[in-house]
Amino acid sequence: MRLSLAFVLFPLITVSVAAWSSQSPKHHGSPSRTRSAQAVGHEAPSLIDFQRRHFQEDVLIRLHSSRQPNQQSPLTKLSVSPISDYSKELAESTTTLVDDGNFMVDQDAEYQRGLAVIMVVTFIFAGHSPLAHAVFSLTDKPPPVLLVNAGAAISALCSLFLLKPVLESTSMLDTPELSDELALESRDDSNDLRAGFEMGLFKTFGATLNFYGLSLTSATHGAFLVQLTTLFVPVIQGLMGVPITKRMWTAVGLAMTGVLLFTQGSDGSGDATLIGDGLCVASALFLGAYDLSLNRWGDKVPPxxxxxxxxxxxxxxxxxxxxxxxxxxIWDYIHNVVLSGEMSTNLLAFVAIAVGNGLLVNAGASLLQVRAQNAIGATTAQVVYATQPLISAMLSYAFLHETIGAPGVVGGAMFLGAVFLAGNPEPDIAEEKPFWDEASQ
Known part of the structure; x- marks a missing residue:
């Protein structure tokens, strides 16, 4: 009952965050960029060194990209103007930006709203494993896995047509940078269907294996093992020829050791649990392929x-x-449910997992991610997503009374450390170092 109550509150939380985020401005950028942009608006641009000039030029061109495509701006001549003309144009442009509003405040607010949305999305994702495991383990006649899987997918499709107009009206799906980029180049519409089918194929196998795994193993196991996706993605990229850093190899080794300890140090044991664990690992592989497919098509098809x-x-x-x-x-399930006299309870369990997974996880959270992740950046988002197993373990302990032994605690800590390590790639010194540090050398 407590688990059902918790997931009844999920839509309210999601709608509240959507309404709050609808007040967000249509600017995009990082906090470091916004602070520098504010500095540009207050400093005299006539006496600036080479590094500062190029940094400001980069900032202003990024700000200029948020304007309408046909709007004229002196920034179009920055690359060829002499320093005196550049200074004049820079002052005029920054004055216009300051007149348009408090840019730094807007950007900080956008970042905070995006971070809040990603945190809610992470909580929704973390609640999937406890809810699914509860449906399969706490009912005498659980619904068939394939029925749950299809019900969740159909629920997601129906929810998409209900949620998309609402989120579009609140500007939460607005992605001006990508829209402008796609509008400027000829795009092959045939890629839309191809990309959707490819991603849908990987997601179908990943979701199906995940449901089968959660029907056999614990919710905590399922949540931790599916998070292996964070490590599988770079490994798959490495097999495709992309260089893998020492940090990533360290994360992979740490995660494998942690998973071994974690699976040996929990309440669940036996062949069924091991099979469920294996299915969750296989699910993570397909979900990793889904993430790579998303990266492949993300800049070719509108979100x-x-x-x-x-x-x-x-x-x-x-x-x-x-x-x-x-x-x-299906027929056995319907026959048993009707004859058992517990149709209401079993039907509630099926509706809970179908609507909970379809409405919140597949449709709602996916749509909320579009703008929120664009506001805070992929690296920050991955760090927040890495907390999913920990949140899921807490929910499983609170509502399902699942516990893990001492080896499981150590293994879980090692695994979380590996995920955080993988979610924080080694920075590119040439791109990340501030211009004032470069100028001082």
Missing amino acids: VTLITNKIASQAILSSSLLLAFGGDE
């Missing part, structure tokens, strides 16, 4: 189109799996 086609493909593929392999299980 909302990509998400819509992915969810539609996932619904079609999941329903096909159900019809092809789950026919007998």
